[in-house]
Amino acid sequence: MRSIRILAVTLLVACLLSPQSADAQGSRFHGVVKSGAMLTSLDGMGTPINAGLMVGYQLFEGGPYYIDAEFSTSVIKGDVDLGGSSADWGVQTIALFGTYQSQGKTYWKVRMGVLNENVTISASGIGISGSDTGMSIGLGAGHTFGFGRLEVEYMTVEQDIDYLGFGFVIPF
Helix, strand or coil: CHHHHHHHHHHHHHHHCCCCCCCCCCCCEEEEEEEEEEEECCCCECCCEEEEEEEEEECCCCCCEEEEEEEEEEEECEEEECCCCEEEEEEEEEEEEEEEECCCCEEEEEEEEEEEEEEEEEECCEEEEEEEEEEEEEEEEEEEECCEEEEEEEEEEECCEEEEEEEEEEEC
């Protein structure tokens, strides 16, 4: 995971120095409907599926830089093995990112920002939760169609949780 973070920071620096601009599709605002898997490296924990919404704004007309605000929550909980007892867990996130998106119909993007996650584990009606705020980085790619864009993204949520998601971007 450390190598992904180093790669993302390196790409972000390269993006900041790049003269490319993003395909604005005539609008500086966009909305995104997302869904994906919260992946964990912890043993005995299944994979929750999250759904979310994001709203973004292109900082400069025709430019590659965006500010994105995002929210997601687990719509399908992951199983947890508690040594004979079963439980489930989920993640809710809220984040603010700075994003660079390359030019073209097929593009790549890199994001860096602040993310707050709230992890909840529930068993037999009893729940425990914990919240943390920290830096998050992500790498993604997408393709522009006449009606919007389809994207795939890999993002860090916290030390032991990553997100692999798909999104549909609609300019408005």
